[in-house]
Amino acid sequence: MGIVRYFRNILAGLWNLLVGLSVTTKYFFKGTTTQQYPEERLPLPVRSRSMIKLIYDDEKDQFNCVACLMCMKACPNSCIKLEGVRQADGKRRMTTFKLDFSTCIFCGYCVEACGFDALTFVSEEYENSVYKRGSLLQDEQAMKWVRPHSPAAEAAPIENTAPATAGAQS
Numbered sequence: 402m403g404i405v406r407y408f409r410n411i412l413a414g415l416w417n418l419l420v421g422l423s424v425t426t427k428y429f430f431k432g433t434t435t436q437q438y439p440e441e442r443l444p445l446p447v448r449s450r451s452m453i454k455l456i457y458d459d460e461k462d463q464f465n466c467v468a469c470l471m472c473m474k475a476c477p478n479s480c481i482k483l484e485g486v487r488q489a490d491g492k493r494r495m496t497t498f499k500l501d502f503s504t505c506i507f508c509g510y511c512v513e514a515c516g517f518d519a520l521t522f523v524s525e526e527y528e529n530s531v532y533k534r535g536s537l538l539q540d541e542q543a544m545k546w547v548r549p550h551s552p553a554a555e556a557a558p559i560e561n562t563a564p565a566t567a568g569a570q571s
């Protein structure tokens with residue numbers, strides 16, 4: 402019996418070796434999946450929450466924000482502070498907008514609350530590290546974002562599921 406077990410163990414060892422080698426061979430011929438960051442950058446899905454931006458209409462030369470304060474009220478962490486004025490035409494416009502990203506949890510409530518297409522998540526800006534916490538307080542100029550005019554972007558706009566009630570104070 403001893404000799405039988407001896408050869409059985411040898412065969413079992415050989416089988417396990419072959420199984421291991423087959424896995425190695427399979428991955429050897431597979432394409433690489435790693436990127437040479439930062440030379441190569443992965444395009445993130447459009448719906449990824451990389452950074453929040455204030456949409457700027459370059460045709461009207463103004464931000465879309467009308468200072469309705471809905472985003473400020475919706476924010477659970479009080480990250481947003483903004484002010485606005487009523488213009489001669491009776492419409493309100495934002496004058497200052499500040500978002501403190503050091504306390505923002507990227508929950509998206511502010512984006513959902515905005516009924517004026519003024520706030521959006523932007524997927525391509527995901528390198529958000531800074532050296533000082535104070536640098537995470539961004540104003541309207543730092544958050545300014547112009548929607549690209551490419552056909553692909555227009556065909557697949559970032560969805561805003563804002564409730565219709567947000568347009569009360571225009």
Ligand code: SF4
Pocket residue numbers: 475476477478479480481500504505506507508509510511512
């Ligand atoms: S994503 Fe959430 S936490 Fe950040 S500013 Fe908007 S509502 Fe506030």
Ligand code: SF4
Pocket residue numbers: 465466467468469470471472473483495514515516517518519520
């Ligand atoms: S909800 Fe939209 S329009 Fe209203 S203050 Fe916020 S960003 Fe401006």
